[in-house]
Amino acid sequence: MAERDELLASIVETTADYREGDLAAPTPEHVERWVSQFDEHVRLPILREIDHVLKSTYFSRANTRKFLSGLFQTDSLVGEDPCKFWGGVSFLDVQGGGASQKEMLALFSKILEKRCGYSVSDCGADPHSFVYLDDASFTGNRVRQDVEGWIAKSAPKDATLHIIAIALHSNGSNYANGRIQAAAKAAGKSIKLKWWRAIALEDQLGQTNSSDVLRPTQIPEDDLVKAYVEAMTHKPRLRVPGQVGGNGIFSSDEGRQLLEQEFLKAGARIRSMCPHLNKYQRPLGNSLLETLGFGSLIVTFRNCPNNAPLALWAGDPWYPLFPRTTNSDTSMRRFMAMLAREDF
Structure with missing residues (x-):
């Protein structure tokens, strides 16, 4: 050939x-x-x-499922009991445009059903932390706008928020991180941000x-x-x-x-x-x-x-x-x- x-x-x-x-x-x-x-x-x-x-x-x-399956059991995130951790998470469904967040949540929900016997919608009745899940972040504007809206409307006074994506671009995530923290401060709230990704790209x-x-x-x-x-x-x-x-x-x-x-x-x-x-x-x-x-x-x-x-x-x-x-x-x-x- x-x-x-x-x-x-x-x-x-x-x-x-x-x-x-x-x-x-x-x-x-x-x-x-x-x-x-x-x-x-x-x-x-x-x-x-x-x-x-x-x-x-x-x-x-397949690669996306592999990333999410690895995320499910990442020790530094979930500790020794993944099902206990994820059961106490409130998954945000707050994306202002597109279907990527809903699709990623549906995919991760299948993993939870297989591993733990419950779905994303069953989690977080009394949450210890929150998760914003998406496929990728580029400029950071989408995640920034979504999370700022959540902070203004329904975020508790003190919260840990895990922002998870397959790919993050450094300039956008730095920008979004700063704007989200500023929005939290303006709202009189304390939001602890943690970022997780399969690949971080320098831009x-x-x-x-x-x-x-x-x-x-x-x-x-x-x-x-x-x-x-x-x-x-x-x-x-x-x-x-x-x-x-x-x-x-x-x-x-x-x-x-x-x-x-x-x-x-x-x-x-x-x-x-x-x-x-x-x-x-x-x-x-x-x-x-x-x-x-x-x-x-x-x-x-x-x-x-x-x-x-x-x-x-x-x-x-x-x-x-x-x-x-x-x-x-x-x-x-x-x-x-x-x-x-x-x-x-």
């Missing part, structure tokens, strides 16, 4: 359950159609690098050179990218080449730079031809801050975040590798039907 065919097959295998039951299963032809939108000489190198990256950044349903501005997200080392010779940068009030901070980040997501700095350059060029082109994108949907991913984009490469079996590069998810007329869904009701129905068929 030729290298190209092997890479196409490998990417399909890694992402086989992406939005399963909602979309047709990915095929080599699907991946080929996506990569064919890039210049011919970079297509094979892009396939090599994205294949390597997705093995670290794509979280399948702080001051750590650009050692970051785990896409941060270009230079502005490419591309008219659309140059026009985008020229229109920025504050010019982007460029990464000094030489590092692949603490999590080793990239195969090499050369491979990392390839994705940074090609996804930046593609993102600028997508913005020029997709009129439905708003100003915050930047070439390398959605960001309220004026940047080249958020640059995360985390994708889960549930969905692709808009904080990922446009080249991965934007559509019409671009062909996405990971078509996004924004219909949380459809997503939830599909997820629950799938969950009912699984053997825990």
Whole structure:
């Protein structure tokens, strides 16, 4: 089998359950159609690098279950009796948008039913602590807004809150932590925060050179990218080449730079031809801050975040590798039907 065919097959295998039951299963032809939108000489190198990256950044349903099963019995969290600990937890269901929290709670509830004989809804009649569970946190705004609302409406005067996600981005979690503590103080409450995750990704501005997200080392010779940068009030901070980040997501700095350059060029082109994108949907991913984009490469079996590069998810007329869904009701129905068929 030729290298190209092997890479196409490998990417399909890694992402086989992406939005399963909602979309047709990915095929080599699907991946080929996506990569064919890039210049011919970079297509094979892009396939090599994205294949390597997705093995670290794509979280399948099986990987998510493995994370939650490990969480269930993490000694530093639950102590010697996991069922006693989780029985005394109140699980927050306070997410203001999307279905990710409800789906993660449903998945963890299945684990509790199997291990302890009770569900999430049976827990926390007299809680010793609270849990906010989600699949990932990027900018920190979602968890910050949700938890601030809980603090204002129903949080007790003193509480321990465990914030748990598969993936956390450092800048967002630091931001959310500070804002939540400020909200608690303003409300006259004491909230002890503890953060738990499978992977923590560095994305702080001051750590650009050692970051785990896409941060270009230079502005490419591309008219659309140059026009985008020229229109920025504050010019982007460029990464000094030489590092692949603490999590080793990239195969090499050369491979990392390839994705940074090609996804930046593609993102600028997508913005020029997709009129439905708003100003915050930047070439390398959605960001309220004026940047080249958020640059995360985390994708889960549930969905692709808009904080990922446009080249991965934007559509019409671009062909996405990971078509996004924004219909949380459809997503939830599909997820629950799938969950009912699984053997825990």
